[in-house]
Amino acid sequence: MLVKYKIDLKPLVLINKLFFASKKTGTSSNIWLERQRKDPYVKRAVKETYRARSAFKLIEINDKYKFIKPGDTVIDIGACPGSWSQVAIQLTNSDNKDSSKPKGKVISVDREFINPIEGADVLSYADITEKQTQIKIENLLNGKKANSVISDMAPNSTGQSTFDHDAIIELQEKALEIAKEFLELKGHFVCKIWFGDRTNDLTKKLLKNFEFVKLIKPPASRNDSAEIFIFCSNFKS
Ligand SMILES: C[S@@+](CC[C@H](N)C(=O)[O-])C[C@H]1O[C@@H](n2cnc3c(N)ncnc32)[C@H](O)[C@@H]1O
Numbered sequence: 466m467l468v469k470y471k472i473d474l475k476p477l478v479l480i481n482k483l484f485f486a487s488k489k490t491g492t493s494s495n496i497w498l499e500r501q502r503k504d505p506y507v508k509r510a511v512k513e514t515y516r517a518r519s520a521f522k523l524i525e526i527n528d529k530y531k532f533i534k535p536g537d538t539v540i541d542i543g544a545c546p547g548s549w550s551q552v553a554i555q556l557t558n559s560d561n562k563d564s565s566k567p568k569g570k571v572i573s574v575d576r577e578f579i580n581p582i583e584g585a586d587v588l589s590y591a592d593i594t595e596k597q598t599q600i601k602i603e604n605l606l607n608g609k610k611a612n613s614v615i616s617d618m619a620p621n622s623t624g625q626s627t628f629d630h631d632a633i634i635e636l637q638e639k640a641l642e643i644a645k646e647f648l649e650l651k652g653h654f655v656c657k658i659w660f661g662d663r664t665n666d667l668t669k670k671l672l673k674n675f676e677f678v679k680l681i682k683p684p685a686s687r688n689d690s691a692e693i694f695i696f697c698s699n700f701k702s
Contacts, residue, residue, distance in 0.1 A: 504518065506518040506521050506685050509521065510548070514551075515548045515551055515552075516546040516547045516548040516551060516580075517546055517547075517548040518548075518685065519548050519549065519617060519685070520548035520549065520551060520552050521683070521685035522617075522683045522685045522686055522694065523548075523549045523552045523553070523615065523617075523655075524552055524685075525683035525684055525685055526655060526681060526683055526694060526696060527552070527556060529681065529683075529696075530653075530696055530698065532613060532653040532696075532698060533553060533556040533557060533612070533613055533653075534556065534557070534569075534612075535556070535557060535558040535563070535566035535567050535568075535569060536557065536558065536566070536567030536568065536569050537556070537557045537569045537570075537612040537613060538557070538569060538570040538571075538572075538606070538609060538610070538611045538612050538613075539553040539556075539557055539559075539569070539570070539571050539572070539611060539612065539613045539614075539615060540572045540574065540602060540611045540613070540614045540615070540643065540647060541553055541571060541572065541573045541574065541585075541615050541616075541617075542574050542575075542593050542614065542615070542616040542617075542618055542640050542643060543574070543575055543593070543616055543617050543618025543619065543636075543640075544573035544574055544575045544579055544585075544587075544617075545575035545577040545578070545579045545589075546579065546580070547573060547579055547580065547582050547585075549615060549617055550571055550573040550579075550582050550585045551582060553571045553585075553613075553615065554569075554571050554582065554583070554584035554585055556569075557569025557570065557571055559571045559584040559585065560583050560584025561584075562584075570586070570605075570609075571584060571585040571586070572585070572586045572588065572602060572605050572606070572611075573585045573586070573587045573588065574588045574591050574593060574598060574602065575588070575589060575591065576590060576591060576592040576593070577589065577590070578590060586605050588601050588602070588605075593618065593636075593639055593640065593643060594636075594639050599643065599646065602643070602647065603646075603647070606647060610647060610648060610649035610652070611647045611648055611649065611652060612648075612649060612652050612653065613648075613652060613653040613654070613655070614640065614643055614644040614647065614648055614652070614653075614654050614655075615654075615655045615656075616636075616637060616640035616654075616655065616656040616657065617656075617657050618633075618636045618637065618640060618656075618657070619633055619636070619657065619659075620632040620633055620636055626659070626661065626691065627661065627662075629659055630658070630659050630660070630661030630662065630663065630691075631661075631663065633657070633658050633659050634658060634661075634663045634664075634666075634667055637656040637657070637658055637667065637695075638667070638670070640654075640656050641654065641656070641670070641671065641674070644674075644700070645674060645702075648700045649700070650700055650701070650702075651698075651699050651700060652698075652700040653696070653697065653698045653700070654671070654674075654675065654695075654696075654697040654698075654700065655694060655695065655696050655697070656694065656695050657692055657693070657694050657695075658692070658693060658694075658695065659691040659692055659693075660691045660692075660693050661691070664680075664693075667695070668680070668695065671695060671697050673701075674697070674700060674701055674702065675697035675698060675699055675700055675701065676698065676699035676701060677696075677697065677698045677699055678695065678696075678697045679695070679696050679697075680693055680694070680695055681693070681694045681695070681696050682694070
């Protein structure tokens, strides 16, 4: 397979280098580094040139629900470093790599800088909570609606689970507003949360807008992580 995203493999290569360096010095970060080194998803990400192992979470969610198709328009919120966008590009054919299939569109949004990705319209330094970002998305859509809004957004973790849970729920409520604004009828929405007290409230809210709402923990999501994804389909209004 062609190595298309060389520049973005650096962090993954660095993980391996750091591991061997820390082995020599015996630092306590070995545990995390060793887990990364042994992680089959990290190995696959390097091999398949994804910018992060999280690519496989979206691949697994899509394998289950088959909601992203060639020709689709996808808005990826919280896209940095870009692995979900890479998957969305492959599934929608937004880079037109396969001329026998319709060409889709992927809009990648993050408040951080995203290295350019062939096949995506990238909005870097774009905070989704700001009106300016919504206007930029609207301009890129150029009157069209999106088939899917996917949000792997996460706030900076404080380590305090209740506080972090509240923060991620609030971010995903913002992503839901974007979905309500830009999704076509029958469209799909995927978001990530860290499980907690407000999970049920968010699920109930989602059920007002989507016919089908399901919590999903894809195999690529680590068992010791509180993260869980919510897949929603058949957008009503
Ligand atoms: C877990 S990372 C996403 C990884 C990405 N899905 C991938 O596969 O490469 C979460 C991202 O959410 C972004 N984020 C957090 N709050 C945001 C906001 N208000 N607006 C836009 N992006 C935000 C962070 O900057 C971070 O890059």
